[in-house]
Amino acid sequence: MTTPKPFTLAKSRRAIQWMVVVGTLVIGLRHIMPGEASRGGSFDSFCAFGGIETILPYLFTGHTLKSTNLLNFSVLLATLGVALVAGRAFCGWLCGLGAIQDFVAEWTRKLFGEKRHIRGRQSKTILPLRLPPAVDRPLRYAKYFVLAAILITSLYMVFPPLREFCPVRAVFGLKMTTLLWITLVVFLAGSMLVERFWCKYLCPLGAALAVFNKISPARLVMDHHHCNNCGRCDIECSMGIADVPHQLDHPECVRCMECLDTCAREGSLTLQIGYKENQI
Amino acid sequence: MKIHPRYYPAIIIAAYVVFLLIGFLLGFLPERGGEGYGGSASMQLACSTLGIPT
Numbered sequence: 331m332t333t334p335k336p337f338t339l340a341k342s343r344r345a346i347q348w349m350v351v352v353g354t355l356v357i358g359l360r361h362i363m364p365g366e367a368s369r370g371g372s373f374d375s376f377c378a379f380g381g382i383e384t385i386l387p388y389l390f391t392g393h394t395l396k397s398t399n400l401l402n403f404s405v406l407l408a409t410l411g412v413a414l415v416a417g418r419a420f421c422g423w424l425c426g427l428g429a430i431q432d433f434v435a436e437w438t439r440k441l442f443g444e445k446r447h448i449r450g451r452q453s454k455t456i457l458p459l460r461l462p463p464a465v466d467r468p469l470r471y472a473k474y475f476v477l478a479a480i481l482i483t484s485l486y487m488v489f490p491p492l493r494e495f496c497p498v499r500a501v502f503g504l505k506m507t508t509l510l511w512i513t514l515v516v517f518l519a520g521s522m523l524v525e526r527f528w529c530k531y532l533c534p535l536g537a538a539l540a541v542f543n544k545i546s547p548a549r550l551v552m553d554h555h556h557c558n559n560c561g562r563c564d565i566e567c568s569m570g571i572a573d574v575p576h577q578l579d580h581p582e583c584v585r586c587m588e589c590l591d592t593c594a595r596e597g598s599l600t601l602q603i604g605y606k607e608n609q610i
Numbered sequence: 611m612k613i614h615p616r617y618y619p620a621i622i623i624a625a626y627v628v629f630l631l632i633g634f635l636l637g638f639l640p641e642r643g644g645e646g647y648g649g650s651a652s653m654q655l656a657c658s659t660l661g662i663p664t
Contacts, residue, residue, distance in 0.1 A: 342619045375640065401640040404633025411629025412622055419622045548613070548621060590615060601618060603611050 339587045343422070347429035351502075354426040358502040372397045373503050374490060378420075379535040381406025383480060383490035396489050409535070413542035417549070417579070421536050422586035427497055427517075427528055432568065434521040449592050450562030458525040460570055469531045470582065477534035497528060526568050529584065540581035547603050550578045550590060557598040563589035575599070 354376075361373045374380050374397040381402035384394040394400065412420045421428050435458050439447065442455035461469070483491045493499070494507070500514035520527035529536050552575040563574040566588040571580050574589050575598070590599045613621075 337616055339615050339618060346619060346623075399641040400638040403638040404630055404636075407633040407636075407638070408626045408630035411632070412625045415625040416618075416622055420626075423619065423622050424626060548618070587615065587618060601613050601615050603613055 338591055340591045343586060346423055347432065350424055350426050351429050351433075354498075354502040355504075358504040362504045372399075373499065373505075374493065374496075375399045375401045376405060377402060377496075377498060378405045378409040379492070379498075380490055381409075382477075382535065382538060383484050383492060386481060386484050387487075390485065395484065395487060397493065398490055409539070410542075413539045413546065415546060415548055417543035417546040417585050418536065418539045418581075418583060419548075419585040420539060421529055421533075422584035425535075426502060427533070428526065428584065430501055431521045431526045431528060434518060435525040435568065438522045450560075450565055450594065452565050457522055459523055461524060463572075466530075466570065472531050473533055473537040476532055477537040480534055492534070525570070526584075530569060530582070536584075543579050543581050543583055543585075547605060549602060550587075551600050551602050552576070552578060553597055553600065555597075556595050558595060560594070562592045562594060563599070566592040 357376055358373060377398075380398045384398040384402055385406075388394050388403075394402065409420050409424075412424065436447070438457050439453055439455045442457055444453055444455050447453065460466075480491045490496075494509045495513050496503075496510075497513055497517045500506070500510040500517060503510070506514075517528060524530065557575050559575065564572060567574050568586060568588065569582045569584055571577050571582055577583070578599075587601075590601065593599050
């Protein structure tokens with residue numbers, strides 16, 4: 331008789347990420363089928379960020395931007411719902427781009443000679459890099475400027491401002507333009523160079539969701555009596571957060587729960603629902 | 611309240627589905643054509659109540 335394999339969040343997350351990637355590709359594929367584009371809205375209308383791009387024009391004029399429609403608001407509402415409950419968990423679990431970046435980082439490590447990833451052990455491969463804090467920290471603010479710029483320019487645009495450079499369209503849209511090819515190359519090269527490059531530095535949706543990490547009730551709690559600051563969780567953090575146990579509601583955290591899965595000391599990190607302090 | 615990590619994915623997916631359905635109930639439904647536009651009845655009512663021109 332075989333014993334069942336122990337449950338790990340990492341495996342569930344990877345399965346969900348694959349489902350999201352395949353599902354998004356199916357939506358993209360459907361929109362390049364002859365006659366299908368006219369049924370049920372454009373590819374852009376399935377995007378949560380499309381809802382942010384079109385919300386100001388909708389409030390001021392009563393109309394959404396072209397290529398978006400009311401479905402964007404439902405998808406945005408669903409994304410905000412996840413954020414209200416679990417912070418940036420959408421980025422870590424349900425975002426197609428986040429999934430692709432995780433896959434690319436894993437494949438890059440394999441390409442550069444890592445045979446098998448051992449949890450909690452620093453990878454010896456050259457790529458993906460971890461940028462020094464002096465460079466990394468200022469760059470992280472870029473996404474907030476991207477968000478602000480998009481919100482302002484959306485008032486003067488006919489199509490969503492990010493549309494021509496949108497990595498979701500570049501990766502999943504299957505209707506390529508020169509600008510989208512450039513975006514795709516930059517996105518993939520960036521993801522090989524720096525893990526979750528898009529999420530860390532440029533994603534305006536991540537910028538919009540960051541604040542929810544401070545207020546969402548589903549959160550990790552660290553127990554000082556158990557944690558010995560071994561640093562295994564820091565190594566596994568794809569967002570490169572330093573000192574993870576003391577930064578559990580950090581705005582950059584995508585709630586992937588790799589830290590919880592990696593933690594070797596039972597009881598150091600626990601998942602809780604409620605508004606207690608996240609350190610006990 | 612402690613929760614088993616096993617339930618975390620279900621919590622995320624449930625939150626997504628519930629709020630997506632709320633969006634649909636508010637009238638934010640997919641439209642044919644892909645060229646955007648449209649006004650949800652509930653949104654128009656909210657805007658007119660608040661005095662926001664639509």
